[in-house]
Amino acid sequence: MRPFSNLLASVALGLAVGVTGLPAFAETPANMLVIANRIDDITTLDPAESFEFAGGDVSRNIYGKLVNFDPMNLDAGYGPDLAASWTVSEDGKTITFTMRDGVKFQSGNPVTAKDAEFSLRRAIILNKTPSFILTQFGFTPENVDKTIVAKGNTLSITTDKKFATSFVLNSLTATIGGIVDMKEVMAHEVDGDMGNAWLKTHTAGSGAYTLVSWKPNESVTLQANPNFYLGAPAMKRVIVRHVQESASQRLLLEKGDIDVARNLNPEDVKGITGEKGIAIDSELRGRIMYISLNQKHPILSKPEVRTAIKYLIDYKGMQDSFLNGQYTIHQNFLPATFLGAIDDAPYSLNVAKAKELLAKAGVGNFEITAGVREAQERLEIAQSLQNTFAQAGIKLNLTVGTGKQILSKYRARELDMYIGAWGPDYPDPQTNAGTFAYNPDNSDAAKATGLLAWRNSWDTGGLTQQVEAAVVEGDRAKRAKMYEDMQREFLKISPFGIMFQKIEQTGRRDNVKNLNLGGAITAVSYWPVTK
Amino acid sequence: MLRVLKTLASIAVTMLGLLLVTFVIGRVMPIDPVLSIVGESATKATYDAARASMGLDKPIVVQFLIYIWDVIHGDFGYSLLTARPVAEDIARVFPATLELATLGTMIGVLLGVPLGVVAAVRRGSWIDQIARIVALVGYSMPIFWLGMMGLLVFYGTLGWVAGPGRVGIFYVDIVPPVTGMILIDSILARNWEVLQNAISHIILPASLLGYYSMAYISRMTRSFMLEQLSSEYITTARVKGLPERTVIWRHAFGNIKVQLITVIALSYANLLEGSVLTEIIFSWPGIGSYITNALLSADMNAVLGGTVVVGLVFVLLNILSDLLYQFFDPRAA
Numbered sequence: 002m003r004p005f006s007n008l009l010a011s012v013a014l015g016l017a018v019g020v021t022g023l024p025a026f027a028e029t030p031a032n033m034l035v036i037a038n039r040i041d042d043i044t045t046l047d048p049a050e051s052f053e054f055a056g057g058d059v060s061r062n063i064y065g066k067l068v069n070f071d072p073m074n075l076d077a078g079y080g081p082d083l084a085a086s087w088t089v090s091e092d093g094k095t096i097t098f099t100m101r102d103g104v105k106f107q108s109g110n111p112v113t114a115k116d117a118e119f120s121l122r123r124a125i126i127l128n129k130t131p132s133f134i135l136t137q138f139g140f141t142p143e144n145v146d147k148t149i150v151a152k153g154n155t156l157s158i159t160t161d162k163k164f165a166t167s168f169v170l171n172s173l174t175a176t177i178g179g180i181v182d183m184k185e186v187m188a189h190e191v192d193g194d195m196g197n198a199w200l201k202t203h204t205a206g207s208g209a210y211t212l213v214s215w216k217p218n219e220s221v222t223l224q225a226n227p228n229f230y231l232g233a234p235a236m237k238r239v240i241v242r243h244v245q246e247s248a249s250q251r252l253l254l255e256k257g258d259i260d261v262a263r264n265l266n267p268e269d270v271k272g273i274t275g276e277k278g279i280a281i282d283s284e285l286r287g288r289i290m291y292i293s294l295n296q297k298h299p300i301l302s303k304p305e306v307r308t309a310i311k312y313l314i315d316y317k318g319m320q321d322s323f324l325n326g327q328y329t330i331h332q333n334f335l336p337a338t339f340l341g342a343i344d345d346a347p348y349s350l351n352v353a354k355a356k357e358l359l360a361k362a363g364v365g366n367f368e369i370t371a372g373v374r375e376a377q378e379r380l381e382i383a384q385s386l387q388n389t390f391a392q393a394g395i396k397l398n399l400t401v402g403t404g405k406q407i408l409s410k411y412r413a414r415e416l417d418m419y420i421g422a423w424g425p426d427y428p429d430p431q432t433n434a435g436t437f438a439y440n441p442d443n444s445d446a447a448k449a450t451g452l453l454a455w456r457n458s459w460d461t462g463g464l465t466q467q468v469e470a471a472v473v474e475g476d477r478a479k480r481a482k483m484y485e486d487m488q489r490e491f492l493k494i495s496p497f498g499i500m501f502q503k504i505e506q507t508g509r510r511d512n513v514k515n516l517n518l519g520g521a522i523t524a525v526s527y528w529p530v531t532k
Numbered sequence: 533m534l535r536v537l538k539t540l541a542s543i544a545v546t547m548l549g550l551l552l553v554t555f556v557i558g559r560v561m562p563i564d565p566v567l568s569i570v571g572e573s574a575t576k577a578t579y580d581a582a583r584a585s586m587g588l589d590k591p592i593v594v595q596f597l598i599y600i601w602d603v604i605h606g607d608f609g610y611s612l613l614t615a616r617p618v619a620e621d622i623a624r625v626f627p628a629t630l631e632l633a634t635l636g637t638m639i640g641v642l643l644g645v646p647l648g649v650v651a652a653v654r655r656g657s658w659i660d661q662i663a664r665i666v667a668l669v670g671y672s673m674p675i676f677w678l679g680m681m682g683l684l685v686f687y688g689t690l691g692w693v694a695g696p697g698r699v700g701i702f703y704v705d706i707v708p709p710v711t712g713m714i715l716i717d718s719i720l721a722r723n724w725e726v727l728q729n730a731i732s733h734i735i736l737p738a739s740l741l742g743y744y745s746m747a748y749i750s751r752m753t754r755s756f757m758l759e760q761l762s763s764e765y766i767t768t769a770r771v772k773g774l775p776e777r778t779v780i781w782r783h784a785f786g787n788i789k790v791q792l793i794t795v796i797a798l799s800y801a802n803l804l805e806g807s808v809l810t811e812i813i814f815s816w817p818g819i820g821s822y823i824t825n826a827l828l829s830a831d832m833n834a835v836l837g838g839t840v841v842v843g844l845v846f847v848l849l850n851i852l853s854d855l856l857y858q859f860f861d862p863r864a865a
Contacts, residue, residue, distance in 0.1 A: 035701060041825055045615050128578060201615035214705070217614035217621065218825065219817040222704075240701050245812045245821075248680055249696045252688050258695050405564050 028257045031532050034236040034513070037244035037253055038263040041218050047200035048120075048179030050129040055241075057176050057524035059221055062239070064179030064206035065230075067098050067117060067156070068170045070428075072517040072526035078340060078477070079170050083112055083180055083207065084156070087170075093163035093475055096170075100154045104230045106182040107204075107211045114151035119183040121149050121158065123195050131177045134427045138164060138172075167340065167477045171429035174523065181205050209234045209528035218243050223527070234528040254279065254508050260532070261516065262508040267326040270506045280511040283326075287336045287425040287521035288503035289433075290328060290382065292371070294496040296458040298417050301369065301496065305362035309355040311348045311498045313389045318350065323381045324501060331502035333488040334437040336521040340477070341430045341484025345492060352392045359393060366394035371418035372407040373399055382500075383420050412450040414458055423453065428522035430484045431472050438464040438491055453497070462494050543847050550843045551603070551836060555596050558832040565612065565830035586612075599836070608840070609833035613826060618837035621822065626841060627712030628698060629818035632738055632810075633803035635715075639742025640749050641796055647746070648753025652761060653780055663750055670747025675740065679813040682736050694732040696815035703729045737814040741807060745799045752795045756788035789860045797853040804845045 029035045042053040048060050069082035081087075084098035104112040122145040125135055139161025140148055148159045160169065172178070181196075182205035189199035196205075204212040209231070210223035223239040242259065244250045250262035251269040255276065265273075273279050294301040294310065301307065316330045335342040373383045380401065387397045400407070400416070411419050425432040440454035440461050441447075449455040454465075461468075467487050474480040491497070502521075509516060515529040566583045583589055587598065602609060608618035651663035687695045694700060698714055707714070707721040715734065718727040760766060761784055769779045806820020819838055826834035 029701075033701075041613070044613050128581060130578060130582075132578065216624070216817070217611075217616070218625075218821060220704070242697065242701075242815065243817070244696060244815045246815075249683065249813055249815060252683055253695050256688060256695060405567065 029260055032235065032237040034239045034261070034527060034530055034532070035259045036239070036241045036261040036263060037250040037259045038241050039245060040221060040241055040243045041245075043215065043217070043221070045201040046204055046212065046215060047129075047197055048176050048181065049124040049127045050131070050197065050201070051176050052129075052131045054524070055221075058241070058519075059204075059212070059215070059223070060176045060179055061208075061519070061524040062210040062223060062527050063204045063208045063212060064176075064181065065104070065112070065208050066178040066180060067173050068178075069174055070519075070523045072519070072529050073515070075338065075517070075520050075522065078167070079174050083117065089166050089475070093166070093473070094161075095157055095159045096166065097155050097157045100156065101230065102154070104207055105228055106185065106207045107226055107228075108182050108185045110182055110184050112180065112182075112207050114154050114156040116183045117156045117180050118149055118151035119186075120180045121178075122146070123181070123186075124177050125149075127195060127197055129197075131175065131426070134172050134175050134177050138169060163473045163475075165472055165474045165477075165480050167480055168429050168431050168472050171340070172427050175427040176524075179206065182207070209526075210239060213238075229528065231528065235531045236527055239527045251508070254510070257510065260510045260513045263505070263518075265506055265508050267506075270326055270508065273508055278511055280509055282507045282509065282516075282518070284505045284507065284518045285329070285337050285521055286503040286505050287339075289331065289334070289336060289423050289499055290379075290501040290503075291421065291423065291497050291499040292386070293419045293421075293453065293457045293498070295414065295417050295419075296460075296496055297414065298369070300362075300364050300367055301417060303362045303364070304494070305358040306364060307494075307496050309358035309362070309393065310390075310395075312351045312355040312358070313386070313393055313395070314348065314498055314500060315350040315385055315389050316346075316348065316500055319382060319385050320501065324378065326506055327378070327504060328501035329504050330500070332492060332499050334433045334491060334497070334499055335430050335484060335488060336425060336433070336502050338520040338522055339425070339428070339430050339433075341481040341488075343485050343488050345489060347492060348498075350389060352389070355393045366396070368396040368398065369417040370398040370400055371420050372410055372416040373401055373420040374404045374407045375401050379420055379422075386420070411456050414445070414456060419457070425521065430480075431468075434468045434471065434484060434487065437497060438487060438495070439468040441465055457496050459496050462490075464491060464495075539851065546847060547840065547843055548600075550839060551600065552596070554836055554839045555599065555832075556592075558830070558835060559592055559595075565832060603836075603840070608837040611826065611834040611837075612831040613829055613834060618833050621834065622819070622837055622841055623712060625817055625819045625822045628816060629804060629806045629811075629820065631713040631715055632734060632741060632807075632816060632818065633800060635734060635738035636741030636803050637745055637796065637800045639739060640745025640799065643742070644746035644749030645753050645792065648750040649757055649780065649785060651750065652754045652757030655758065660754075663754065667747040667751045670744050674809075675744065675807065676809045676813055678743070679737070679740055679810055682740055683813065686736055693736045694729065696813070698733055698816065699726065699730050700733070737810050737816060740810060741803055745803065748799055749792075749795060753788070753792060756791050757784055760784040760787050790857050793853050793856045793860070797849045801846050801849045804849075805842050 038055060040055040043056045043059070044053065045051050046056060046059055048064050051057065051060055065083040067082060067084040068079040071077060071080055083101055083104060085101040087096055087098045089096050098117070100112065100114050100117065106112055121135065124132055125140045125145050126142045128142065150157050181200065185205040186196035186200060189196045191198050202215060209226055209229045211226055213222040213224050215221045220243060221241040225234045225237045227233045244253065247264055247266040247269045250264060251273060253259040254262040255273065270281055274281055294307060296302045320328060320330050330346055331337060332346045332348060333343055337344060371383060373379050383399050387399070390397045410416050423433070436451065436453045438454060438461055440449065440452050440459060442449065443455065443458060443460040447455065454461050464487055467483065471480055471483040471487070474483060505518065507518060512532050514531045517526045517529065519525050566579055566586065566588065587595060606619065610616065611618050611621050614621050647663050651660040654660055683695065686693045703726045707717045707723050707726050710717050710720055714730040715727065718730055766779060766784055769783050806818045806823065808820040808824050810816065811818045811821045819841065823835060823838035826838065
């Protein structure tokens with residue numbers, strides 16, 4: 002449905018509710034959690050392959066990992082899960098995990114170090130989309146039998162060079178770190194696929210829930226695992242229904258036919274705020290909205306111009322109008338809730354200051370072209386920028402296209418300016434630091450199209466070395482401090498104007514307690530939920 | 533015999549043409565199916581591996597021939613989005629649409645035809661005006677708006693019907709899927725509770741679709757009837773002193789049956805394509821949203837599979853109307 006019709010539907014609904022009032026009478030059973038969500042992005046449930054939000058939600062509740070985040074205390078960072086403890090070798094390259102005793106897979110098989118070895122090796126050998134999260138540590142299909150080794154009840158993984166332990170462990174909390182039941186999976190192997198075809202639509206984990214069914218575009222049904230090592234979950238059944246429309250989700254929630262509505266648009270959130278029996282939660286997610294300036298451009302590469310442009314963004318105006326409830330101001334490359342995140346926000350709309358900076362740089366009025374993909378909120382941001390830039394004599398032209406068209410120009414370093422979004426790939430600061438502030442070879446020949454710094458022809462002014470240093474810093478607190486410093490420098494010198502971080506608003510019946518959606522670092526957790 | 537063969541041959545050619553066009557459009561679309569699988573940050577090796585495994589590295593002609601060969605063998609390939617065989621997906625989503633569209637068309641015909649006839653007979657009367665307003669609203673109101681309003685009033689406020697979805701959460705997967713149509717499956721399983729629940733879910737979206745098809749059918753019926761009623765043979769019949777009922781229903785209506793069949797078949801076929809907006813509002817997992825989703829993600833196997841099904845529906849309805857013509861129109865026999 003088009004955004005416009007969305008809006009119309011919500012407005013109509015709001016009007017009508019205002020006139021008629023809604024009696025609520027249904028209620029879901031006390032041991033069942035019913036959620037409305039858009040789940041049409043699930044394409045596979047295999048943890049070695051899954052890389053979408055709704056898939057991550059399912060996976061987090063089905064698969065245990067070596068280390069994991071505690072949903073009741075996300076700020077604490079990773080902690081033990083299927084690995085009860087771990088030690089790091091003196092050279093910092095080998096981490097040895099000791100497996101937790103007595104944990105069983107949902108099939109009844111015990112969870113062993115062999116299963117963990119199999120799961121990690123499998124993810125690397127299958128080489129699916131998210132495999133880079135593990136292969137960045139030097140694991141290859143050829144070396145896994147030496148670098149990932151189970152011995153008794155321990156598993157050792159050896160990276161190709163010294164990495165920060167927190168970097169490695171954070172990466173293992175990603176979906177790809179899910180430990181699968183080797184016997185069960187290999188029993189379903191077809192043509193040497195290591196059970197990939199089967200695991201796309203079936204599960205073999207040790208987590209809080211088992212999969213009853215996944216019907217594409219319809220529902221995901223989970224059943225509580227009575228033998229879950231942290232105790233049987235209170236919600237015996239979790240049903241996630243695919244409900245595309247915000248207005249439909251809202252009606253279902255108001256009627257009590259669902260407990261949680263995860264895709265309410267701002268109009269519907271407004272409409273149900275304060276209604277009896279309904280609570281609204283705002284959760285920060287990892288996605289960041291930014292603009293960037295190509296450093297090949299003779300004017301945009303002047304330091305004063307870069308700073309001036311950061312003063313020509315109406316952060317607050319956008320946040321309080323069309324982005325209301327969907328994005329919040331955030332000016333640093335690490336999303337809030339990440340290790341090392343800071344909330345400095347020194348920039349605000351200040352046309353006078355921008356003009357002063359532009360004059361200092363000796364540039365008069367000029368024209369630039371920005372690439373923006375055809376998505377409503379991005380176009381609205383672009384229009385706001387056109388307006389504020391014009392106030393300082395900068396004419397902003399827009400090239401609008403599909404995601405692919407704009408992206409290929411961006412990757413080819415052809416855009417003066419880019420307006421877009423970036424989402425972290427795994428819950429470690431390196432995921433963003435390694436692309437915004439890292440660019441070892443700024444030449445065209447390097448073709449480092451995956452690096453945002455390279456796409457903007459920015460040599461990072463020394464931040465590359467700091468990023469390299471941070472990934473090998475073993476001490477978690479020291480490492481966090483390094484990212485903080487890096488971001489403060491980045492704020493000053495980078496050609497990136499980071500503007501917003503995504504907020505997700507969820508409506509829930511207020512008897513639902515302890516539902517944690519995972520913030521910017523992980524996915525939803527159903528096992529602590531009570532009603 | 534020759535006629536049957538001819539029909540079959542024309543079906544085959546139609547389907548082949550349809551596939552070819554869809555296939556080519558799919559390949560020139562500015563969406564990269566590989567990118568939608570592997571994501572922006574994939575390495576070149578991962579990208580290439582995915583591309584090769586999807587067979588996209590071969591020349592397009594070869595890709596098409598491979599595809600046709602598979603389809604002839606009943607293999608539509610795997611959907612990228614659902615990780616299942618497209619045939620299995622269609623067997624799941626098409627019955628949902630079939631159920632809804634059939635009920636909708638039944639409502640549309642049962643109400644639309646009489647309304648159209650009466651409106652034509654009493655031209656300019658209050659009932660004609662009402663029929664006109666009903667049809668006008670049906671033509672001009674956005675379906676999502678009426679759908680939302682329907683949900684709000686009949687589900688939200690009055691509580692007469694159930695909300696979005698095909699059955700309530702307690703009734704999911706209770707009756708064994710035989711036809712995939714829950715109404716029929718629950719009758720087969722003699723599970724009246726499921727049937728009742730399924731009816732309370734389908735009645736609103738089916739009425740909505742029925743309303744739209746009624747709007748169309750009643751307008752068409754009215755204009756067909758007016759044309760007949762102004763003919764000389766009707767005047768003759770009336771002059772002969774035949775009862776008005778016979779004049780209207782036997783003479784005039786008898787002559788518009790063939791045209792009406794075409795109109796009804798077309799409107800039915802339209803509903804069978806899947807009404808995407810209705811499916812979205814009512815969380816109805818039908819073929820319309822299946823094909824739309826597939827199209828947006830460049831899931832070409834699913835798009836082609838869905839297109840084949842929709843194409844077949846049109847062809848079959850065409851044949852069916854041909855047969856019905858022969859039944860109702862002695863000249864066509």
